[in-house]
Amino acid sequence: MIIDCHGHYTTAPAAHQKFRDAQVARFNDPAAPPARPGAISDDEIRETIEKNQLRLQQQRGSDLTLFSPRASAMGHHFGDEAVSLAWTRANNDLIKRVVDLYPQNFVGVCQLPQSPGVPIANSVAELTRCVSELGFIGCNLNPDPSGGHWTSPPLTDRHWYPFYERMVELDVPAMVHVSASCNANFHATGAHYINADTTAFMQFIEGDLFHDFPSLRFIIPHGGGAVPYHWGRYRGLADMLKRPPLDQHVMNNVYFDTCVYHQPGIDLLVRVIDVKNILFGSEMVGAVRGIDPTTGHYFDDTRRYIDALEIAAADKARIYEGNARRVFPRLDALLRTRGQ
Amino acid sequence: MIIDCHGHYTTAPAAHQKFRDAQVARFNDPAAPPARPGAISDDEIRETIEKNQLRLQQQRGSDLTLFSPRASAMGHHFGDEAVSLAWTRANNDLIKRVVDLYPQNFVGVCQLPQSPGVPIANSVAELTRCVSELGFIGCNLNPDPSGGHWTSPPLTDRHWYPFYERMVELDVPAMVHVSASCNANFHATGAHYINADTTAFMQFIEGDLFHDFPSLRFIIPHGGGAVPYHWGRYRGLADMLKRPPLDQHVMNNVYFDTCVYHQPGIDLLVRVIDVKNILFGSEMVGAVRGIDPTTGHYFDDTRRYIDALEIAAADKARIYEGNARRVFPRLDALLRTRGQ
Numbered sequence: 001m002i003i004d005c006h007g008h009y010t011t012a013p014a015a016h017q018k019f020r021d022a023q024v025a026r027f028n029d030p031a032a033p034p035a036r037p038g039a040i041s042d043d044e045i046r047e048t049i050e051k052n053q054l055r056l057q058q059q060r061g062s063d064l065t066l067f068s069p070r071a072s073a074m075g076h077h078f079g080d081e082a083v084s085l086a087w088t089r090a091n092n093d094l095i096k097r098v099v100d101l102y103p104q105n106f107v108g109v110c111q112l113p114q115s116p117g118v119p120i121a122n123s124v125a126e127l128t129r130c131v132s133e134l135g136f137i138g139c140n141l142n143p144d145p146s147g148g149h150w151t152s153p154p155l156t157d158r159h160w161y162p163f164y165e166r167m168v169e170l171d172v173p174a175m176v177h178v179s180a181s182c183n184a185n186f187h188a189t190g191a192h193y194i195n196a197d198t199t200a201f202m203q204f205i206e207g208d209l210f211h212d213f214p215s216l217r218f219i220i221p222h223g224g225g226a227v228p229y230h231w232g233r234y235r236g237l238a239d240m241l242k243r244p245p246l247d248q249h250v251m252n253n254v255y256f257d258t259c260v261y262h263q264p265g266i267d268l269l270v271r272v273i274d275v276k277n278i279l280f281g282s283e284m285v286g287a288v289r290g291i292d293p294t295t296g297h298y299f300d301d302t303r304r305y306i307d308a309l310e311i312a313a314a315d316k317a318r319i320y321e322g323n324a325r326r327v328f329p330r331l332d333a334l335l336r337t338r339g340q
Numbered sequence: 341m342i343i344d345c346h347g348h349y350t351t352a353p354a355a356h357q358k359f360r361d362a363q364v365a366r367f368n369d370p371a372a373p374p375a376r377p378g379a380i381s382d383d384e385i386r387e388t389i390e391k392n393q394l395r396l397q398q399q400r401g402s403d404l405t406l407f408s409p410r411a412s413a414m415g416h417h418f419g420d421e422a423v424s425l426a427w428t429r430a431n432n433d434l435i436k437r438v439v440d441l442y443p444q445n446f447v448g449v450c451q452l453p454q455s456p457g458v459p460i461a462n463s464v465a466e467l468t469r470c471v472s473e474l475g476f477i478g479c480n481l482n483p484d485p486s487g488g489h490w491t492s493p494p495l496t497d498r499h500w501y502p503f504y505e506r507m508v509e510l511d512v513p514a515m516v517h518v519s520a521s522c523n524a525n526f527h528a529t530g531a532h533y534i535n536a537d538t539t540a541f542m543q544f545i546e547g548d549l550f551h552d553f554p555s556l557r558f559i560i561p562h563g564g565g566a567v568p569y570h571w572g573r574y575r576g577l578a579d580m581l582k583r584p585p586l587d588q589h590v591m592n593n594v595y596f597d598t599c600v601y602h603q604p605g606i607d608l609l610v611r612v613i614d615v616k617n618i619l620f621g622s623e624m625v626g627a628v629r630g631i632d633p634t635t636g637h638y639f640d641d642t643r644r645y646i647d648a649l650e651i652a653a654a655d656k657a658r659i660y661e662g663n664a665r666r667v668f669p670r671l672d673a674l675l676r677t678r679g680q
Contacts, residue, residue, distance in 0.1 A: 194573075232605060
């Protein structure tokens with residue numbers, strides 16, 4: 001079985017974006033009409049999924065995608081607490097409908113109603129709703145709700161602890177995932193995403209978060225940002241900062257996905273990072289949608305890169321399935337109820 | 341001949357830091373005594389260089405280091421225009437003294453007196469002084485003088501054009517190099533440096549800077565940040581953004597150093613990036629000073645990784661010497677006057 005740990009509903013029906021546009025208009029001008037989620041039929045959802053994510057699953061031969069709202073549209077920097085909460089709930093409810101229509105193909109991962117400067121309590125409540133009521137198995141946590149200004153405390157700060165406590169209670173991991181950038185220096189998918197991945201990992205080295213939460217688990221997407229390429233630097237910095245070796249200090253709690261869009265990158269990832277810390281992911285339909293002229297295949301068809309690895313079949317099975325079931329215990333439980 | 345394109349005077353005599361401390365004190369309290377560069381003897385410089393950078397050059401077998409002030413101490417975010425200029429001049433003057441004492445071993449690369457929100461004219465003047473009067477051959481350009489708040493325009497913005505015009509006139513390249521981070525999210529050498537490298541490269545993809553300045557040249561240090569590891573992503577993003585292929589659009593003007601502190605990283609770098617774009621560098625004595633327990637050698641002894649590559653001797657010679665002489669024409673001219 002091939003589980004893709006990283007997929008977003010980047011193709012949601014137009015009515016969904018219309019709701020967001022109305023929300024933005026209303027926030028900017030209180031005289032504008034109130035925004036309400038628009039009517040979206042099951043057929044519209046089917047069309048956007050079957051032509052895109054489901055088609056690509058089938059073409060590329062993956063079985064199940066851990067599916068969350070479009071990351072770049074989370075837009076935590078915009079509006080206020082109420083705007084963020086309403087938009088987040090609409091997004092998560094839409095994911096739930098996708099999962100209900102295609103329960104064999106998608107499992108829900110939720111967005112959180114984060115807002116700069118707002119306590120994390122709203123996110124605790126929405127995580128609880130999504131896991132306990134909607135059957136979701138994980139969440140995307142944004143380390144920079146400001147959208148490229150980085151005004152929140154590091155992920156190791158106690159600011160985040162109430163959220164981590166709930167994650168641990170519910171036994172769900174978080175993918176560390178920023179949203180759009182409103183800083184002209186940072187292209188969203190080309191700089192902000194990768195920088196956030198790198199930044200989060202270094203915060204985990206500096207801090208002592210997993211001493212306080214031994215069972216807390218994070219997936220750092222996009223192959224861990226710059227980290228595997230600079231693995232020597234990070235091992236050396238841990239040493240200079242008098243932290244324990246990374247395999248003890250961080251790598252019992254942190255996992256990287258395989259959203260690295262060329263064979264040499266995946267080869268490096270598997271060469272330096274223990275297989276137990278690698279989860280298959282494609283981020284499709286996502287950041288890079290074209291065909292690599294050097295291979296004739298889609299850049300984000302990451303299964304080809306894993307298949308081409310000269311590693312034991314058992315290790316491939318861990319990357320494709322076993323690790324995801326271990327990091328997402330609620331996924332494992334769900335699959336077991338189906339005899340999978 | 342082995343040219344290290346990336347070395348900093350991280351071991352300057354204590355009087356130098358005392359001057360900085362006095363500057364900071366004076367800025368914070370105008371009643372404090374005025375700050376003046378302290379007296380530093382040639383012997384003090386000899387001691388700090390011979391015990392550190394020169395010793396390591398000899399032990400590791402490199403010949404010449406392109407030497408600049410300590411990057412993390414540039415501190416462009418601190419104080420005002422006058423503070424930044426005085427500190428920068430003191431730093432560059434100290435580098436000049438090192439070069440005068442060891443002309444066979446070091447060539448000068450200057451710091452710039454950047455300040456957030458200040459026009460780039462001061463930097464134009466200091467670059468001119470350092471190149472025309474002090475014989476320096478390049479500079480370190482900070483894309484984020486705010487120190488982790490990223491308040492300046494992207495490197496492709498016209499804000500920077502007067503500086504680029506002077507770089508082109510003087511025929512000197514710039515290393516894109518941030519300084520310390522005053523944002524708690526970003527560890528300086530573990531996140532801010534690497535993020536800045538990645539960010540700059542993506543800015544070059546988005547923009548059209550090298551159309552306006554066909555002979556402008558940048559070195560992106562630390563192996564190009566996350567870029568080589570995500571080379572497929574960047575090729576794919578260039579395609580999605582309707583930019584020309586990277587080899588035409590960026591890679592006639594952008595170079596990566598070899599400050600990547602483990603063999604697998606260097607292997608990847610040379611596998612995906614054309615040898616013509618790679619310059620030997622170690623960043624010593626720098627970010628990571630310890631010994632890698634898995635090899636028994638210093639993490640930043642990057643010559644070992646290059647030596648271990650299974651590539652043609654002519655390609656190694658380009659990485660070690662030829663590319664640096666091409667990217668730094670004033671270095672080449674200097675070496676030729678010496679018959680080297």
